[in-house]
Structure formats: C-alpha cells, structure tokens
Amino acid sequence: MNIAQILEKQRKHLWPNHLLYYTEPLPLERGDGLYVWDVEGNKYLDFFAGILTTSVGHNNPHVNKRVHEQVDKLLHTSTLYPNPVHVELAEKLAEITPGNLDTFYFGASGTDADETAVQIAKIATGHSEVIALRHGYSGKSPMGMALTGQSAWRIGGTQIAGIKHALNPYCYRCPLKMTYPSCGVACAEDVEDVIRTTTSGKIAAFLAEPIQGVGGFVTAPPEYFTIVEEITHRYGGLLIIDEVQTGFGRTGEYWFAIERSGVVPDVITMAKGIANGLPLSAVATTPEIAASTVGAGLTLSTFGGNPVACAAALGTLEAMHADAPPARTADVGDHLRAGLERLQEKYPLIGDVRGMGLMQGVEMVRDRQTKEPAAKEVAALFEVTKKLGLLIGKGGLYSNTLRIAPPLTATKEHVDEALEKLDYAFAQVQEMVG
Ligand SMILES: Cc1ncc(COP(=O)(O)O)c(C=O)c1O
Structure with a gap:
C-alpha cells in the first residue's frame, strides 16, 4: 500500500x-x-x-532476541498465573527504583498505571481527594483525563469529583509572575493553598510529572518536590510521581528523574520506554503500601505483565545497561x-x-x-x-x-x-x- x-x-x-x-x-x-x-x-x-x-532504538537486538524467544514459548497468561519473566522483571526493576519502591503492579499503559497509583493511594490512606498539576497529562480514561490539566485532552467533558489542580512550576511563564530562584519556589506553596481551600483537608495523593511531557517539557525546579513532598505528607497523602515519560534514564544521570531532587516518592508510575514499544506499565511502591491492598478487594489484569511485553522490558534493561546507561x-x-x-x-x-x-x-x-x-x-x-x-x-x-x-x-x-x-x-x- x-x-x-x-x-x-x-x-x-x-x-x-x-x-x-x-x-x-x-x-x-x-x-x-x-x-x-x-x-x-x-x-x-x-x-x-x-x-x-x-x-533503545528500533529493531534493538537485545529486545528482539528476548521477544522472539518468549513468542515461541508463551504469549499470554493473565495475572492469574505467576510467570518467570513477570517476576524476573519485578526483581530487576527493584534494583533500579529509588528507596524501597520494590513491589510492582504491571499494567498495559500509562493511563492504567496512573489509575492504579491513585487507587492504591486511596486504599492506603483512606482518603479520596487528589491534587494534580495544571498542564499535566495522565492519560485517556475518565480518571486520566480528570487528572490531566489541559482542556484539549478532556474529550467528552469528563470530570471526576475530588481532583484539584495546583499551579505548575512553569518558570518561563511563571503563573505567579515571579522569577526563579528569588521566587523561593512560591508555586510549590500553592499545593497547600489548594488543599486548604478546595479539599476536605485530607488528601489521598499529590500526583505530578518531574518534567511535564505533553505539557511541553516544563521542568520543575529541583527544590519543588522537596517542598511538595512535605506538604503532601502533612495532609495525609502519598506522593505519586509519574515517570511515564521521564523514567528509565531518559533525563540522564539517574534511572528516574525524581532522584535528582533527593526525594523518594511513595509511588512511581512508569510505562512508555519500559519495554521499547511493547505495551507495558508498572506502578512501584513500598511493601508497606502494597500491603494495604490486602483485604481491600480483588484485582486482575488480563494484559498486565504480559510475558512478551515483560521479556521486551528485560531486553530493554539489558540494552540500557550495555549501551545507554x-x-x-x-x-x-x-x-x-x-x-x-x-x-x-x-x-x-x-x-x-x-x-x-x-x-x-x-x-x-x-x-x-x-x-x-x-x-x-x-x-x-x-x-x-x-x-x-x-x-x-x-x-x-x-x-x-x-x-x-x-x-x-x-x-x-x-x-x-x-x-x-x-x-x-x-x-x-x-x-x-x-
Ligand atoms: C506523563 C504521562 N502519564 C500518562 C500517560 C498515559 O500513557 P498511555 O498513553 O500509555 O496511556 C502519558 C502519555 O503520554 C504521559 O505522558
């Protein structure tokens, strides 16, 4: 054609x-x-x-080898059956995630990961309200669109109650008309203002990207997340960092962009670069937070942690360690x-x-x-x-x-x-x- x-x-x-x-x-x-x-x-x-x-580039030999081997073995299991590549990937990811974020929930898209992260934050905290950032992007589901801070991406007019948007740290067009660093990162304080004026005062989470992807690579100043982490925890929430675009070494020096700020979040979401193009996402959190799901109800994902996608992710990590650390x-x-x-x-x-x-x-x-x-x-x-x-x-x-x-x-x-x-x-x- x-x-x-x-x-x-x-x-x-x-x-x-x-x-x-x-x-x-x-x-x-x-x-x-x-x-x-x-x-x-x-x-x-x-x-x-x-x-x-x-x-790690198109047609990458590390990725393709792993994928070909897995295709010939087993295409699909669902999360009902433990699978060697699924657990091997979790183990390998635990080696590169910061702090003790070494338990995972695998899904099939970034939207799925952000949804799952908010879900576990609600379970772990017992709270329901979430703060996100203006100009952010979190996906195409109703929750993803509601977390997103751009009207153009909210098709169907979907809104979900309990999600509020704080000012984004967009220094080039500072929403407070101030200049960094003399501003003292005043935009971070807006998170507290939003919590105190638009929520019940108890939040499940604050969710943000270290560098807003769809938002136009708006890059938060390094101190931003230290300030926001303290506010989030003070109001009972978990800090969810969306590394769907920034993860896997994309921003250089570290595996995850948030590491540059010295902050260890409670939850990290990842997707996109994780498997070099095969549909896979992961939500990383601590064993303690993961344990809060016990007794909270059941979960499954038909495609989450698909063996071929996990094999591709293992190949991607191998390629990164070898050629693109x-x-x-x-x-x-x-x-x-x-x-x-x-x-x-x-x-x-x-x-x-x-x-x-x-x-x-x-x-x-x-x-x-x-x-x-x-x-x-x-x-x-x-x-x-x-x-x-x-x-x-x-x-x-x-x-x-x-x-x-x-x-x-x-x-x-x-x-x-x-x-x-x-x-x-x-x-x-x-x-x-x-
Ligand atoms: C930061 C961020 N989070 C979540 C998503 C949603 O990911 P997906 O398109 O895989 O559902 C995207 C997609 O661009 C994204 O950039």
Whole structure:
C-alpha cells in the first residue's frame, strides 16, 4: 500500500479525532536504530522515539532476541498465573527504583498505571481527594483525563469529583509572575493553598510529572518536590510521581528523574520506554503500601505483565545497561542541549530551551518580550523537518513547544545530524516570519 491508499483507509475506518502529525500524515513501515522509513522508502532520523517510547532504538537486538524467544514459548497468561519473566522483571526493576519502591503492579499503559497509583493511594490512606498539576497529562480514561490539566485532552467533558489542580512550576511563564530562584519556589506553596481551600483537608495523593511531557517539557525546579513532598505528607497523602515519560534514564544521570531532587516518592508510575514499544506499565511502591491492598478487594489484569511485553522490558534493561546507561544519556543530552542553546542565540523564534538529558524542549515565541506563542511557526517547522528527514514532537498548552527526545542509544553524531537539520529548518521558518 502506498501513502495515499493508507491515508484513504485511515480516513474511512479510523476515528477522525486521532491526532496525526503533518499536513500529509506519515505512515511508517520499518525502523533500525535511530532511523525509520515510511512506506515509500523515505528515511527519517527519529528524534521523538514514538513519544519517548523506543528507548533503545528500533529493531534493538537485545529486545528482539528476548521477544522472539518468549513468542515461541508463551504469549499470554493473565495475572492469574505467576510467570518467570513477570517476576524476573519485578526483581530487576527493584534494583533500579529509588528507596524501597520494590513491589510492582504491571499494567498495559500509562493511563492504567496512573489509575492504579491513585487507587492504591486511596486504599492506603483512606482518603479520596487528589491534587494534580495544571498542564499535566495522565492519560485517556475518565480518571486520566480528570487528572490531566489541559482542556484539549478532556474529550467528552469528563470530570471526576475530588481532583484539584495546583499551579505548575512553569518558570518561563511563571503563573505567579515571579522569577526563579528569588521566587523561593512560591508555586510549590500553592499545593497547600489548594488543599486548604478546595479539599476536605485530607488528601489521598499529590500526583505530578518531574518534567511535564505533553505539557511541553516544563521542568520543575529541583527544590519543588522537596517542598511538595512535605506538604503532601502533612495532609495525609502519598506522593505519586509519574515517570511515564521521564523514567528509565531518559533525563540522564539517574534511572528516574525524581532522584535528582533527593526525594523518594511513595509511588512511581512508569510505562512508555519500559519495554521499547511493547505495551507495558508498572506502578512501584513500598511493601508497606502494597500491603494495604490486602483485604481491600480483588484485582486482575488480563494484559498486565504480559510475558512478551515483560521479556521486551528485560531486553530493554539489558540494552540500557550495555549501551545507554543514564550517565551516557547525561553526556549526549548535554551535547544536545548545548546545540539547542546555540540555535536559541541564532533564532529569535526560540524563547526557551529546557529539559534534562535526552528530553529537551524548545518553546517557540513570536516575540521574546511578549512571549506570544508561535504555534503556526511550529507547524511550519514541522513540515520543513519532515522534508529534511527528521522526526520531532510537539506539545504544551499552546502547542508551541518542540519536544526533542531520541532513543537513548543516540550518539553525538546523531545529535549533530539533528541539529544541522533543525538549524536549516529554523532558518527557513525565521525567514518566513521575518
Ligand atoms: C506523563 C504521562 N502519564 C500518562 C500517560 C498515559 O500513557 P498511555 O498513553 O500509555 O496511556 C502519558 C502519555 O503520554 C504521559 O505522558
């Protein structure tokens, strides 16, 4: 099938509310390492990794070997039967999670993980209210959409009682119009205000991403989570950190982004990069919190902890230990960051560069003083980068932030290739807008 035929079938048979990148959406057919090819043989450097999911590159031999072996053994069990790869993965994850977050519940998506995390927080605390952050994203179920802090992603108008949103630590557009660090991270204090003014005063949890993914790679200052952890615990809640995008070494130096703040959360949710593209998620918590589920009722997950997905996760961890450990990601990420900051010096369209490791955001503005979001310019840049054979992502409440996040196996040469294409694309779009 060629591109036109695929797009025709897509229009006919798939719901029109799927968000598709590019004026002419791009059907991809195969991938290898950092590259993917469309159905007509055009090659692209993949700097979005299927939304930060292909963590160790396409067609990774460690992952594929594990998957092939498992496919030939057993495809499915459900959680009713213990399985060797399921428990082996839990054991391996316990080696990299912070503190004693070494018990797990496996699911099949990030939405599933965030739902499960809120569920255990309610069981463990006996409270029901949850604080999330504005601009955050937690998934597509009713609970996921209610936790999400962006109206565009709340289709069907779903709301769930008892979820409140605090200000997000968005330093470039500070909701309090203050400047870091002289602000003293005043936005963190808003969490207490929200609890005291909009809840019963007893919360089940505070849930946030260390770097907001869909929110446009908004990066909380390091002290933010220390302050919020204290407030959360003082009001009886658990600290749930959503590492669906930031986990598995994505932000460099550590396996999980929250570790940088020195805070050990009560619960971590993970998905996306955990299995290099196979559907898997995990919720990590302490044995004490996990024990609170005893007597609280039953649970099962048909697809959660699927043996093939767990095998892929074991292969992903092997590949990361061998070729893409967090320290290497920090180094390649610094190289990417320096290159993006050089582009910022060159192009007034770039208002802010932020993020960590191989999760870097570029917020585009029409005017650096007014910070008017440049969403149309982002769309124009997308068309140019596609023609140049470079895939990147976008996001943010104003759809004006580029999300640059290649597989963690990217080399500095891959980064230079991407930067060269971005430089060319920015030159074209900057010329268009003057
Ligand atoms: C931070 C975060 N949490 C949860 C989700 C939901 O994950 P999924 O799409 O696998 O349900 C996403 C998806 O983008 C996410 O970025």
